[in-house]
Amino acid sequence: xxxxxxxxxxxxxxxxxxxxxxxxxxxxxxxxxxxxxxxxxxxxxxxxxxxxxxxxxxxxxxxxxxxxxxxxxxxxxxxxxxxxxxxxxxxxxxxxxxxxxxxxxxxxxxxxxxxxxxxxxxxxxxxxxxxxxxxxxxxxxxxxxxxxxxxxxxxxxxxxxxxxxxxxxxxxxxxxxxxxxxxxxxxxxxxxxxxxxxxxxxxxxxxxxxxxxxxxxxxxxxxxxxxxxxxxxxxxxxxxxxxxxxxxxxxxxxxxxxxxxxxxxxxxxxxxxxxxxxxxxxxxxxxxxxxxxxxxxxxxxxxxxxxxxxxxxxxxxxxxxxxxxxxxxxxxxxxxxxxxxxxxxxxxxxxxxxxxxxxxxxxxxxxxxxxxxxxxxxxxxxxxxxxxxxxxxxxxxxxxxxxxxxxxxxxxxxxxxxxxxxxxxxxxxxxxxxxxxxxxxxxxxxxxxxxxxxxxxxxxxxxxxxxxxxxxxxxxx
Amino acid sequence: xxxxxxxxxxxxxxxxxxxxxxxxxxxxxxxxxxxxxxxxxxxxxxxxxxxxxxxxxxxxxxxxxxxxxxxxxxxxxxxxxxxxxxxxxxxxxxxxxxxxxxxxxxxxxxxxxxxxxxxxxxxxxxxxxxxxxxxxxxxxxxxxxxxxxxxxxxxxxxxxxxxxxxxxxxxxxxxxxxxxxxxxxxxxxxxxxxxxxxxxxxxxxxxxxxxxxxxxxxxxxxxxxxxxxxxxxxxxxxxxxxxxxxxxxxxxxxxxxxxxxxxxxxxxxxxxxxxxxxxxxxxxxxxxxxxxxxxxxxxxxxxxxxxxxxxxxxxxxxxxxxxxxxxxxxxxxxxxxxxxxxxxxxxxxxxxxxxxxxxxxxxxxxxxxxxxxxxxxxxxxxxxxxxxxxxxxxxxxxxxxxxxxxxxxxxxxxxxxxxxxxxxxxxxxxxxxxxxxxxxxxxxxxxxxxxxxxxxxxxxxxxxxxxxxxxxxxxxx
Numbered sequence: 025x026x027x028x029x030x031x032x033x034x035x036x037x038x039x040x041x042x043x044x045x046x047x048x049x050x051x052x053x054x055x056x057x058x059x060x061x062x063x064x065x066x067x068x069x070x071x072x073x074x075x076x077x078x079x080x081x082x083x084x085x086x087x088x089x090x091x092x093x094x095x096x097x098x099x100x101x102x103x104x105x106x107x108x109x110x111x112x113x114x115x116x117x118x119x120x121x122x123x124x125x126x127x128x129x130x131x132x133x134x135x136x137x138x139x140x141x142x143x144x145x146x147x148x149x150x151x152x153x154x155x156x157x158x159x160x161x162x163x164x165x166x167x168x169x170x171x172x173x174x175x176x177x178x179x180x181x182x183x184x185x186x187x188x189x190x191x192x193x194x195x196x197x198x199x200x201x202x203x204x205x206x207x208x209x210x211x212x213x214x215x216x217x218x219x220x221x222x223x224x225x226x227x228x229x230x231x232x233x234x235x236x237x238x239x240x241x242x243x244x245x246x247x248x249x250x251x252x253x254x255x256x257x258x259x260x261x262x263x264x265x266x267x268x269x270x271x272x273x274x275x276x277x278x279x280x281x282x283x284x285x286x287x288x289x290x291x292x293x294x295x296x297x298x299x300x301x302x303x304x305x306x307x308x309x310x311x312x313x314x315x316x317x318x319x320x321x322x323x324x325x326x327x328x329x330x331x332x333x334x335x336x337x338x339x340x341x342x343x344x345x346x347x348x349x350x351x352x353x354x355x356x357x358x359x360x361x362x363x364x365x366x367x368x369x370x371x372x373x374x375x376x377x378x379x380x381x382x383x384x385x386x387x388x389x390x391x392x393x394x395x396x397x398x399x400x401x402x403x404x405x406x407x408x409x410x411x412x413x414x415x416x417x418x419x420x421x422x423x424x425x426x427x428x429x430x431x432x433x434x435x436x437x438x439x440x441x442x443x444x445x446x447x448x449x450x451x452x453x454x455x456x457x458x459x460x461x462x463x464x465x466x467x468x469x470x471x472x473x474x475x476x477x478x479x480x481x482x483x484x485x486x487x488x489x490x491x492x493x494x495x496x497x498x499x500x501x
Numbered sequence: 502x503x504x505x506x507x508x509x510x511x512x513x514x515x516x517x518x519x520x521x522x523x524x525x526x527x528x529x530x531x532x533x534x535x536x537x538x539x540x541x542x543x544x545x546x547x548x549x550x551x552x553x554x555x556x557x558x559x560x561x562x563x564x565x566x567x568x569x570x571x572x573x574x575x576x577x578x579x580x581x582x583x584x585x586x587x588x589x590x591x592x593x594x595x596x597x598x599x600x601x602x603x604x605x606x607x608x609x610x611x612x613x614x615x616x617x618x619x620x621x622x623x624x625x626x627x628x629x630x631x632x633x634x635x636x637x638x639x640x641x642x643x644x645x646x647x648x649x650x651x652x653x654x655x656x657x658x659x660x661x662x663x664x665x666x667x668x669x670x671x672x673x674x675x676x677x678x679x680x681x682x683x684x685x686x687x688x689x690x691x692x693x694x695x696x697x698x699x700x701x702x703x704x705x706x707x708x709x710x711x712x713x714x715x716x717x718x719x720x721x722x723x724x725x726x727x728x729x730x731x732x733x734x735x736x737x738x739x740x741x742x743x744x745x746x747x748x749x750x751x752x753x754x755x756x757x758x759x760x761x762x763x764x765x766x767x768x769x770x771x772x773x774x775x776x777x778x779x780x781x782x783x784x785x786x787x788x789x790x791x792x793x794x795x796x797x798x799x800x801x802x803x804x805x806x807x808x809x810x811x812x813x814x815x816x817x818x819x820x821x822x823x824x825x826x827x828x829x830x831x832x833x834x835x836x837x838x839x840x841x842x843x844x845x846x847x848x849x850x851x852x853x854x855x856x857x858x859x860x861x862x863x864x865x866x867x868x869x870x871x872x873x874x875x876x877x878x879x880x881x882x883x884x885x886x887x888x889x890x891x892x893x894x895x896x897x898x899x900x901x902x903x904x905x906x907x908x909x910x911x912x913x914x915x916x917x918x919x920x921x922x923x924x925x926x927x928x929x930x931x932x933x934x935x936x937x938x939x940x941x942x943x944x945x946x947x948x949x950x951x952x953x954x955x956x957x958x959x960x961x962x963x964x965x966x967x968x969x970x971x972x973x974x975x976x977x978x
Contacts, residue, residue, distance in 0.1 A: 064965060065939020104955055104962050106941060114939045115966060116955065166644040173646075173702040177719050184718040193717055201716040202695075204707055209721035218679075225650040227703030230681055239678040240670055241661040242654050244686035245720060462542020462591045464583060478581055478593065485581055488541065489592060 062105045066113040073110025082144035086152055086161060088375065150393040154342050155369055156329075156357045157350070164367035164390075168332045168360030169223035172295070175356045175368045176227050179293035179326040180212050182374050186324070212292040213247040213284050215277065215325070219303030219469075220252065222295055222330050231295050234303040234469075248280035248291060252300055253308045257433040258421075270312040274319065281323045293326040293356075294319075298344035301333035304469020305442030307435055310348040317353065326374065328356040336362035337400060337479050340410035340438030347437060364393045405479045406438075413438040415483050416475060419490040427497050433472075441475040442468065450500055457496045463489055539582045543590040550587025559621035563629055563638060565852065627870040631819050632846055633806075633834045634827070641844035641867075645809045645837030646700035649772070652833045652845045653704050656770035656803040657689050659851050663801070689769040690722065690761050692754065692802070694729040696780030696946075699772055699807050708772050711780040711946075725757035725768060729777055730785045734912040735898075747789040751796065758800045770803035770833075771796075775821035778810035781946020782919030784912055787825040794830065803851065805833040813839035814877060814956050817887035817915030824914060841870045882956045883915075890915040892960050893952060896967040904974050910949075918952040919945065927977055934973045940966055 072080065076094040083089050100107035106116045151162045163178075165171040193208075201208025216222065216231035223229065224238055230245040232238055253270045256262035281291045296316065300306035320327040334344035336359070345353045358368040400406065413436060420434035420443050433444040445451035448471050455465045455473065468474040477485065549557065553571040560566050577584035583593045628639045640655075642648040670685070678685025693699065693708035700706065701715055707722040709715055730747045733739035758768045773793065777783035797804040811821035813836070822830045835845040877883065890913060897911035897920050910921040922928035925948050932942045932950065945951040954962065 065969075067937065067939050071936050104958055112939070114936065114941045115962065115969075116941050167647060169650075170644060170646060170702060176703070177701075180720065181718045193713075197717060198713045201713050201718075201721075202710055203726055204716075204721035204724060208713070208717055209719060212720050224654075225647060225702045225704060226653070226707075230703075233679050236670075236675045236678050236685070239681075240674060240685055241658045241678075242686060243657065243689050243722060244678075244681035247681060249680055459548050459591065460544065462544050462589070464591045464593050481581055485592065492542075492592075 061102060062113055065105070065115050068111040071108065071110075071112055071114075073108065073112060075109040079109065079144055083147070086144065086147050087163060146390040146394055150390040150397060151363070151365075151367070151369075153394075153397060156343050156345065156353065158352050158354075159357065159369040159371060161372065161375065162367055162369045164365050167366045168358075169225040169228050171332065171358045171360055171366040171368050172223045172231075172330060173225055173227045175328055175358045175370070176214055176231075176293065176295075178356065178368075178370060178374050179214070179328060180210070182326060183212060183290070183292035183324075184210055211289045213245065213289045214328075215248045215250060215280060215284075215291045215294045217250050217252040217296055217300070219300045219306055220295070220297060220330075221300070221302035222297075222332075234300075246289065248284045250277045250280055252296075252303070252306055253312060255307060255309075257307075257435040259307065259309060259435075266309065267311070270308060270315075274312065274315050277316065278319055278323075281319070281325065285323075291323065291325045293328050295328040295330055297330050297332075298334045298347070299339070299437065299440060301474070302468055304472050305435060305440075305474050306469075307437070310350075313345070313348045313353075314350060317350065320355075326355040328358065329354040330358050332358060332360040332366075333362075334440065335359045337406050337409060338362075338438050338440045338476065340406055340413055342406065344437065344440070364396065365390065400479065403480075408482060409438045409479055412477070412481050412483050412486050413441065415486045416441055416490075419486065423490070423494060423497060427501060430497060430500060436475070439475060439477050439481055442472045444469075445471050445473060447471055454496055454500060457499060458492060461492045461496065463492045538579060539590055542582070542592050545588045548585065548587075548589055548591075550585065550589060552586040556586065556621055560624070563621065563624050564640060623867040623871060627867040627874060628840070628842075628844070628846075630871075630874060633820050633822065633830065635829050635831075636834065636846040636848060638849065638852065639844055639846045641842050644843045645835075646702040646705050648809065648835045648837055648843040648845050649700045649708075649807060650702055650704045652805055652835045652847075653691055653708075653770065653772070655833065655845075655847060655851050656691070656805060657687070659803060660689060660767070660769035660801075661687055688766045690724040690766045691805075692725045692727060692757060692761075692768045692771045694727050694773055694777070696729045696777045696783055697772070697774060697807075698777070698779035698810075699774075700809075711777075723766065725761045727754045727757055729773075729780070729783055730789060732784060732786075734784075734910040736784065736786060736912075743786065744788070747785060747792075751789065751792050754793065755796055755800075758796070758802065762800075768800065768802045770805050772805040772807055774807050774809075775811045775824070776816070776914065776917060778951070779945055781949050782912060782917075782951055783946075784914070787827075790822070790825045790830075791827060794827065797832075803832040805835065806831040807835050809835060809837040809843075810839075811917065812836045814883050814886060815839075815915050815917045815953065817883055817890055819883065821914065821917070841873065842867065877956065880957075885959060886915045886956055889954070889958050889960050889963050890918065892963045893918055893967075896963065900967070900971060900974060904978060907974060907977060913952070916952060916954050916958055919949045921946075922948050922950060924948055931973055931977060934976060935969060938969045938973065940969045 072094040079095045080089050080092055083092070094112075095109040097107045097109050097111075100113075104116055105113050107113045147162070151164070152160070155162065163174065165174055197208045199208065200206060214231050216233065218233045220232060221234040221238075222231045224232070226242065226244075229239060229242055230247055233249055251273050253266070253273045255266045255269060259266060277294070284291050294316065296313075297303075298313070317327050329343075329345050331343055331345065335357075336342070339347065341347055343357065345357070355374055356368050356370045358366075360366040416439060417434060417436045420431075420436075420441065424431040424434050424443065430446050430450070431443055433442075435442055445454060451467055451471045451473060455467060458465050466474050466476065549571040556572045557566050557569055560569070571589075572586040574584045574586050574588075577590075581593055582590050584590045624639070628641070629637070632639065640651065642651055674685045676685065677683060691708050693710065695710045697709060698711040698715075699708045701709070703719065703721075706716060706719055707724055710726055728750050730743070730750045732743045732746060736743060754771070761768050771793065773790075774780075775790070794804050806820075806822050808820055808822065812834075813819070816824065818824055820834065822834070832851055833845050833847045835843075837843040893916060894911060894913045897908075897913075897918065901908040901911050901920065907923050907927070908920055910919075912919055922931060928944055928948050928950060932944060935942050943951050943953065
């Protein structure tokens with residue numbers, strides 16, 4: 025058979041010594057960086073080999089694996105060669121791992137922390153060990169906005185699959201979607217709530233309604249927006265009024281779902297935060313969320329709980345929605361930075377094999393997260409949060425009694441607390457004065473101060489804070 | 502003045518020893534992790550202090566700094582306390598750094614690599630040292646989709662500011678945007694090209710037209726889509742036909758801009774890849790891009806060059822658009838993973854103070870990138886790429902002459918090369934057979950094979966590849 029006429033040069037290889045993995049990348053280190061390379065490919069098994077297949081099967085029980093060719097052994101991979109977990113060494117002419125050429129120089133130490141061979145095991149130890157009730161699958165994503173964007177896409181795909189009776193898409197679906205037209209790009213909608221915040225990319229932004237500054241000048245979708253209950257605090261003192269307000273909002277939700285279906289823009293999913301955070305720490309009762317979840321089910325819409333702000337333990341439970349006490353609280357639960365990685369949990373039927381990007385998050389974060397979860401468990405940090413949160417809220421109630429013309433509506437779950445200040449100007453002055461005394465506070469909503477301490481915030485820190493806060497309030501009375 | 506009635510407990514502090522910074526986070530290490538905490542806040546200057554102000558000024562010349570309160574000293578920060586670069590120690594009750602409570606346990610080593618005090622300096626050494634012509638500002642982002650989403654937002658905001666005559670938004674703007682309605686959420690559009698790929702979040706996806714699988718079932722925007730030139734290769738042998746095809750596409754672009762303006766959906770920006778990558782490695786001539794850039798200018802649309810795939814040196818220049826030879830090639834240039842961080846460069850007038858998210862990328866990546874750029878310069882890797890790319894393309898031309906019924910349209914810039922295969926089935930078979938022989942190849946478009954080797958891919962690797970490829974082709978002839 026024909027032979028390519030260029031001289032074979034596979035032996036003409038320079039041999040260098042490996043750059044010793046060094047956490048502190050400095051100019052000096054870079055100068056000594058040298059490269060070792062293999063002298064050609066070497067194949068031991070077919071690809072994917074038995075070890076890759078086994079790991080793909082393990083991972084397939086937790087995540088989509090449609091895009092995985094094989095598992096890599098990054099310890100052995102170098103220069104232009106990828107080595108897989110079955111020992112096959114391949115000359116790399118692709119860029120599924122875009123920055124692989126960089127990893128050879130620089131990323132090796134980071135990737136070395138967690139050989140991807142351990143990925144399924146680490147995923148089970150980390151994200152899946154804290155999976156919400158009823159969910160056994162998780163899709164990791166690089167950031168919070170991407171988590172919600174992809175959760176929305178999963179809901180749209182799920183909804184259209186139902187509409188098609190799970191048949192394959194038509195030729196018209198396939199061709200119309202290429203030019204942004206229906207039926208391929210259908211007129212579906214996501215129902216969101218006034219005051220909600222779900223991110224700043226264009227899909228997320230269409231469901232964000234907290235501040236004009238996020239949304240101004242950016243084109244959006246005609247999607248339904250329901251009122252979020254405006255409750256009176258403490259919730260237990262105003263049960264009757266609050267129940268009425270929640271009933272009003274739920275009625276509005278159902279009306280909007282019907283209206284948008286009639287408009288030809290059916291509601292594929294409902295997205296809500298367990299506590300509207302950026303929108304002003306607005307709470308609702310477990311009863312509201314239970315009924316909302318039932319409305320979603322009744323109308324065939326997916327129910328997406330956005331725990332990007334509330335997840336991770338600050339409410340005293342790992343997920344804020346656990347306070348609702350439901351076995352089947354949601355179809356999708358999204359999370360982000362507090363978990364060290366973005367992503368979303370989902371029910372089996374919301375599997376979207378087409379949700380994919382090159383990175384799907386950073387695998388090394390799962391290892392970090394596994395360690396963080398160990399610390400949370402060993403040190404009983406959720407109990408600590410519950411205890412500190414109770415002390416904090418009691419303190420805020422006391423101060424509210426003491427300064428009724430300055431403070432109102434103290435509220436919270438765990439240490440995820442907030443209080444309303446007389447007006448925006450006073451709020452900002454209080455935040456600045458507290459900073460001058462060494463306490464960092466943040467605002468949310470129109471005139472609230474929010475408290476977002478670390479999980480290691482203990483009762484003595486609460487007292488330290490309340491003393492400073494008390495001093496600052498006295499100056500504003 | 503009134504005193505908060507809870508006992509002051511600021512001395513009741515446990516003193517631990519610091520967890521020694523360790524790159525290999527293991528269970529054993531976690532068991533010995535202990536925490537040292539300060540015994541209260543301590544303020545040295547007002548906040549931001551002089552050092553923070555100086556650093557903010559420096560950074561302000563490169564990036565938006567509207568959201569920065571002060572610069573942190575992460576080496577000194579611990580437990581519940583943040584220490585700033587002026588030595589102020591503050592009890593942290595906010596969550597602008599959402600995972601700060603985690604960083605205390607786990608992230609310290611990573612952040613320790615680059616104290617944020619060095620951030621302006623490192624930004625100048627890294628991203629700004631390779632800024633495209635005419636651009637001195639950069640906005641970092643966590644991922645590629647976020648980079649393009651935020652670039653689009655910057656163009657929308659810029660366009661609406663022009664329309665408003667740079668006056669402040671009206672009350673109607675502010676209220677209508679909260680409910681996704683115009684004029685606050687205006688009916689603006691981004692013009693994109695058939696075959697283009699710009700990401701998978703909903704804004705990006707409305708400009709992606711490479712494969713139905715990305716777009717199917719996801720609602721989209723009614724935005725104009727122009728044809729990308731379908732040229733004959735080698736370009737220099739078909740100059741007349743190619744010029745005609747490019748003229749046809751440019752005419753269509755202008756028609757679409759006029760049509761969409763008439764529809765009330767003006768084109769705020771045009772987005773294009775220098776080489777359509779995912780869409781099949783489609784090239785166009787510098788003349789096409791120059792004329793397109795002029796059309797954008799003439800119609801008041803921003804011109805956004807998406808270098809997420811082409812940037813970083815694989816075309817033989819750091820940015821593929823440098824091959825156009827223009828002083829003012831673009832208003833926005835976006836980049837991503839190959840640069841180790843996502844983000845976009847932009848001209849001064851496209852400054853969007855409202856483009857913001859909590860993380861704005863990962864600062865430690867700038868340090869890595871600075872080192873990578875040093876290696877690229879020291880080892881003349883761009884020259885290497887040009888040389889290897891030339892050898893690769895010559896080899897592909899030879900093989901194409903040898904197998905005219907199997908191969909066609911060999912094309913490339915640097916090592917960013919591709920070749921068309923007879924049909925999809927043969928293409929996939931060739932990719933699998935090459936993998937069995939230890940060479941990893943990828944596909945793009947309907948029936949192309951793309952070559953995306955590392956920057957350290959040298960001529961001997963090219964020959965090694967061409968030999969294997971030649972063997973595989975012989976089996977398919």
